[in-house]
Amino acid sequence: MLKVEEQQPVEFSSALKEKFDEIISRYPKGKQKSALLPMLHEVQAELGWLSPNAMDKVAAYLDIQSIEVYEVASFYSMYFLKPQGKYMLEVCRTGPCCLVGAEKLMNHIEKNLGVKEGEVTSDGLFSWRGVECLAACGYGPVLQIGPEYTFYENLNEQKVDELIQDLRKK
Amino acid sequence: MARKLLLEHINVPGINTFDVYRQKGGYRAVEKALKTLTPDEVVEEVKKSGLRGRGGAGFPTGMKWSFLAKPEGVARYLVCNADESEPGTFKDRYLMTHIPHALIEGMIVSSFALGANTSYIYVRGEMMPQIRILEKAIAEAKNAGFLGKNILGTGYDLELYVQPGGGAYICGEETALLESLEGKRGNPRIKPPFPAIAGLYGCPTVVNNVESIAATVPIINDGGDEYAKIGIGRSTGTKLISASGNLVRPGVYEIDLGLPVEEFIYSDEYCGGIANGKRLKATVAGGSSVPILPANLTLKLANGEPRLMSYESLSEGGFATGSMMGSGGFIAFDEDQCIVRNTWNFSRFYHHESCGQCSPCREGTGWMEKVLHRIEYGHGKMSDIDLLVDVSKKIEGNTICPLGDAAAWPVASAIRHFRDEFEWHVKEPIKCLDTNYGLANYAEPIVKAEVTTGN
Numbered sequence: 372m373l374k375v376e377e378q379q380p381v382e383f384s385s386a387l388k389e390k391f392d393e394i395i396s397r398y399p400k401g402k403q404k405s406a407l408l409p410m411l412h413e414v415q416a417e418l419g420w421l422s423p424n425a426m427d428k429v430a431a432y433l434d435i436q437s438i439e440v441y442e443v444a445s446f447y448s449m450y451f452l453k454p455q456g457k458y459m460l461e462v463c464r465t466g467p468c469c470l471v472g473a474e475k476l477m478n479h480i481e482k483n484l485g486v487k488e489g490e491v492t493s494d495g496l497f498s499w500r501g502v503e504c505l506a507a508c509g510y511g512p513v514l515q516i517g518p519e520y521t522f523y524e525n526l527n528e529q530k531v532d533e534l535i536q537d538l539r540k541k
Numbered sequence: 542m543a544r545k546l547l548l549e550h551i552n553v554p555g556i557n558t559f560d561v562y563r564q565k566g567g568y569r570a571v572e573k574a575l576k577t578l579t580p581d582e583v584v585e586e587v588k589k590s591g592l593r594g595r596g597g598a599g600f601p602t603g604m605k606w607s608f609l610a611k612p613e614g615v616a617r618y619l620v621c622n623a624d625e626s627e628p629g630t631f632k633d634r635y636l637m638t639h640i641p642h643a644l645i646e647g648m649i650v651s652s653f654a655l656g657a658n659t660s661y662i663y664v665r666g667e668m669m670p671q672i673r674i675l676e677k678a679i680a681e682a683k684n685a686g687f688l689g690k691n692i693l694g695t696g697y698d699l700e701l702y703v704q705p706g707g708g709a710y711i712c713g714e715e716t717a718l719l720e721s722l723e724g725k726r727g728n729p730r731i732k733p734p735f736p737a738i739a740g741l742y743g744c745p746t747v748v749n750n751v752e753s754i755a756a757t758v759p760i761i762n763d764g765g766d767e768y769a770k771i772g773i774g775r776s777t778g779t780k781l782i783s784a785s786g787n788l789v790r791p792g793v794y795e796i797d798l799g800l801p802v803e804e805f806i807y808s809d810e811y812c813g814g815i816a817n818g819k820r821l822k823a824t825v826a827g828g829s830s831v832p833i834l835p836a837n838l839t840l841k842l843a844n845g846e847p848r849l850m851s852y853e854s855l856s857e858g859g860f861a862t863g864s865m866m867g868s869g870g871f872i873a874f875d876e877d878q879c880i881v882r883n884t885w886n887f888s889r890f891y892h893h894e895s896c897g898q899c900s901p902c903r904e905g906t907g908w909m910e911k912v913l914h915r916i917e918y919g920h921g922k923m924s925d926i927d928l929l930v931d932v933s934k935k936i937e938g939n940t941i942c943p944l945g946d947a948a949a950w951p952v953a954s955a956i957r958h959f960r961d962e963f964e965w966h967v968k969e970p971i972k973c974l975d976t977n978y979g980l981a982n983y984a985e986p987i988v989k990a991e992v993t994t995g996n
Contacts, residue, residue: 397702399616399659402742407724408707412666439724446726446896447707449666465628466829466886467785467872503710503890504628504829505667508785508870509792520669 381424383432387417391432403433407443411450416518420451448502449517456491456498458538461515464501467508472527476512477501479528483535496539544771546759546779547752548795551639557674559681562642570761571687574650575695578761583654587757589765591777596622596713596750597828597868599852602757608737609655610745618746619657621648621754622718623664623671626710628829628890629870632781633751635793637664637671641678645701647754649687650761652699655747659700662751663718666705675703710894714942715748717896728898729942750868752781773799776851780869786824787875789813800850802826803840806873819875822980823959826855827867829887830947832954833880834864860954876980880962881973884955885913891948902945905936909952916963919970926963930956 383391390413391406398405407429414425426440433440444450451459462468462477477488480499484492491498507513510524514531516538523534545551555561562568574583588603609617621644625633637644644662652660664672679701682688690698704722706712712721716730719741740746756778760768769777776798782805785791790813796805805811806821815821821836842848843862848855852866874883892906909932915921933949940946956963966973 397700397704399742402723404724405704405722408666408721409705411707412669412705433724442726443707443724447666447709449708464886465890466825466883467629469883469886470786470872470874470878502708503893504626506625506627506631506634506665508629508631508872509783510631511785515667518669520667522670 379422379424381418381422381428383414383428384417387413388432395433404435404439407433407435407440408447411440411444412518415450419457420454454491457496458498458516460497460499460535461502461505461517462499463503463505463507463511463513465504467504468511468513471511473501473512476526476528476531480531480535483532497535544779544797545795546768546771547636547643547755547781548640548793556640557638557642557678559642559678559685562640563685566762567642568646568682568685568687570758571646571649571653572693574653574761575693575697580654580656583650583757583761586760586765587654590756590760590768591765591772591775592753592756592760592768593776593852594750595752595756595780595869597627597830599866602749602753605737605749606651606655606747608735609747610738611656612745616659616742616744617655617657618741618744619648619652619655619660620715620718620722620741620746620748621660621662621751622713622715622748623662623668623751624706624713624718625668625751626665626713626894627868627870628887629783629785629825629872630828630868631783631785632793632869634668634671635783636751636755636781637668637675641671641674642682643755643758644675644751645678645682645688647757648701649682649692649699650757651747651749651754652701653697654757657747658698659702661702661704661722661741663704663706663712663722665712666707669705672703672705679703709896710890711896711942711944714944717942718748719746726896728896729944731941771797773849773851774853776853776866780850780866782850782869782871784812784871784873786873787816787819787878788873789816796850798849798851799854801847802850802855803847805850805871806840812873815873815875817875819877820980821873822876822878823874823880825870825872825874825951826864828870829872829890829951830943831865831867832860832863832950833884833958834862834954835958838862838958860950860957864954877977879917879977880955880959881913881917881966884952885910885917887951888913888948891944895944895948899940899945901936901939902948905932905945906948908932909948913952916966917973919966919974921963921967921970923964923967925967926956926960929953 394406430437430440512526550565592602593599709727712727717727721727736746824839888910892910897903933953936945937949962978
C-alpha cells in the first residue's frame with residue numbers, strides 16, 4: 372500500500388507551520404499527537420496527497436515515529452497515498468443513494484471522464500471513486516470534491532456533466 | 542403540528558449567526574445554568590427529562606452523565622460525537638449546517654454540568670463545510686463572552702474545539718472516536734474501563750451525540766419535567782428523523798416521539814407518501830444497522846395495532862417482527878427495489894468499514910459481501926442462504942464493538958423477512974439480472990399510496 376511513488380522533497384510553508392502550531396495548541400501539553408488527523412488534512416489540501424516524505428516531515432514535527440503517521444494515513448479513507456486528479460469526484464455508493472440512482476450516475480461519470488474508478492484523466496484534472504455513506508441520504512445522489520469538500524446534491528446525469536464542464540473551465 | 546424544540550427557528554434568515562440566534566432566545570440556557578443552577582442540578586434536570594442518547598444506543602443521557610468519575614485534580618472531558626456516518630442518517634449535518642449555535646449552546650451547558658473545561662466536537666472529516674461553520678460559530682460565541690475564561694463573570698472557564706475525523710464509520714463508536722481524537726487508528730477499546738472512568742487521555746470522559754447535546758438546551762430552558770411530558774412512555778421528547786429513499790419529500794423532520802409510522806410516511810406534514818405513486822415494500826427504520834421490516838410490519842405490530850415512532854414500539858416484537866429506533870435514519874424502499882441488492886450493498890459497507898481488529902467481523906463481513914454478491918449476480922446456491930445466516934450468527938456478539946452486530950442484523954433480517962426473494966435469485970439466475978422480484982406475497986397488506994405526484 373505504501374509503495375513509494377515519485378518522491379519529491381517536501382518543505383512546509385511558514386503559513387502551514389503556523390496552522391500546525393495553532394492546531395497543536397488545542398490539546399494538553401504532551402498530547403500533540405492529537406493534532407495528527409487535522410494536520411494531515413492541511414498537508415493534503417496543500418500538496419494534493421500524502422507522500423512518504425510529507426508524512427515523515429509531519430512525524431518529525433509532532434516528535435512521533437513515522438510509522439505512527441503511516442498507520443493512521445492508511446487507516447482513514449480520506450487520505451490519498453498516491454497522487455490524484457486535481458478534482459477528485461467522490462460519489463456516495465451506499466444504500467439510500469443507490470435507491471435514487473447513484474449506481475447509474477457512477478457509470479455515467481466513468482463514461483464522461485473516460486477513466487475507471489481510482490484512475491486519473493490524462494490531463495491530470497479528474498479522478499473519481501465511489502465512497503461510503505456521506506450522511507446526506509435525503510438529498511441523493513450526492514458527490515463531494517476536496518479539499519474543501521464542496522457538496523453537490525440531488526444530482527442527475529445532466530447536472531454532473533455541467534459540473535465537470537465548469538471545473539474544466541476553471 | 543408537532544412542537545419544534547430543536548428546529549423551531551430553522552427557517553429564520555441568519556439563524557446560523559450568533560446575533561440572530563441570540564435575538565430568538567438563544568443562549569438563555571447558558572445564562573440559566575451558569576447563573577442559577579449548580580452542575581448537579583443541571584444533571585438532575587437532564588435525568589428528569591428522560592432524554593435518551595440520540596446517536597443510536599438510546600441510553601439515558603442523564604444516567605450516562607452521573608457515571609462520570611470525578612477524582613480530584615484530574616481533567617474531565619466532554620466530547621461531542623458528530624461523526625455522523627450511519628447510512629440513512631443525516632440529521633446532525635442538517636442541525637450543524639443550519640443552526641450551529643444550538644450545538645454550541647448545548648456544549649456549554651453540558652460541559653458545565655460535567656465540570657469539563659476543555660471540550661471537543663469530533664466531526665467527520667468529509668463535513669469540512671460544517672467544520673468551518675462550527676469554527677465560525679465558536680469564534681462568535683467566544684467574542685460574546687459565552688466561551689473562554691470566566692464565562693458571563695461566573696468563574697467558569699471553557700475552551701471548545703472542533704476536531705476533524707479522517708473518514709471512518711467506526712469512529713462513531715465512542716471508544717474508537719477517542720482513539721481517533723488521540724491521533725490513532727480508530728480501533729475500538731475493550732470495555733471496561735468505560736470512558737466515564739478512563740476516556741480521552743485516560744481521563745473521565747462523556748461522549749454524546751450532537752442531537753442529545755442540542756436537546757439539553759430546551760431541557761434547561763423549560764425544565765426536565767416539561768420535556769418529559771412530550772412523547773410516550775420512556776420515549777420522551779422530540780426526535781430528529783432523517784427520511785430517505787423512495788419518498789415524496791425526503792428530509793429531516795422533528796417529530797414528537799410516539800407519532801404513528803403510517804402518519805410519518807404518508808401525511809403531507811412529513812414524507813408525503815411513496816414517490817412516483819408506487820407502493821411501500823420495506824423500511825429500515827433506524828439507520829442501516831437495524832433490521833429491515835416489510836411494509837406490513839412497518840405500519841403495524843404483529844398484533845395489528847399501529848406501530849409508533851418510539852424506542853419501544855419500533856422494537857416491539859423483538860427481531861422476529863420488530864426493528865429498532867437506532868439513530869432515526871428512516872429509509873423507505875418502493876415496490877421496485879431489490880432487497881438482495883440492498884443487502885449486498887449494506888454488507889459491502891460494513892466490510893469496507895470494519896476496522897479489522899476482531900476476526901469474526903473482519904473476515905465475516907467479507908464473506909457475507911462475497912456470498913451476497915454471487916446471489917445478486919446469479920451465481921448463488923440454495924445453501925448460500927443458510928450459510929449467510931450462519932456467518933451472521935457467528936459475528937453477532939463476538940466482537941469488541943457493536944459494528945459486528947450492525948453488520949449481522951441487516952443480513953439476518955433480510956433473509957428472515959424476504960427469504961423467498963433470495964431463493965428466487967438462486968432459482969432464476971438469468972432473470973434476476975434484469976428483472977425485479979417485485980412485491981410478492983409477504984408484504985400484505987400494503988397501503989396504496991394516495992399521493993401520486995413524485996418529486
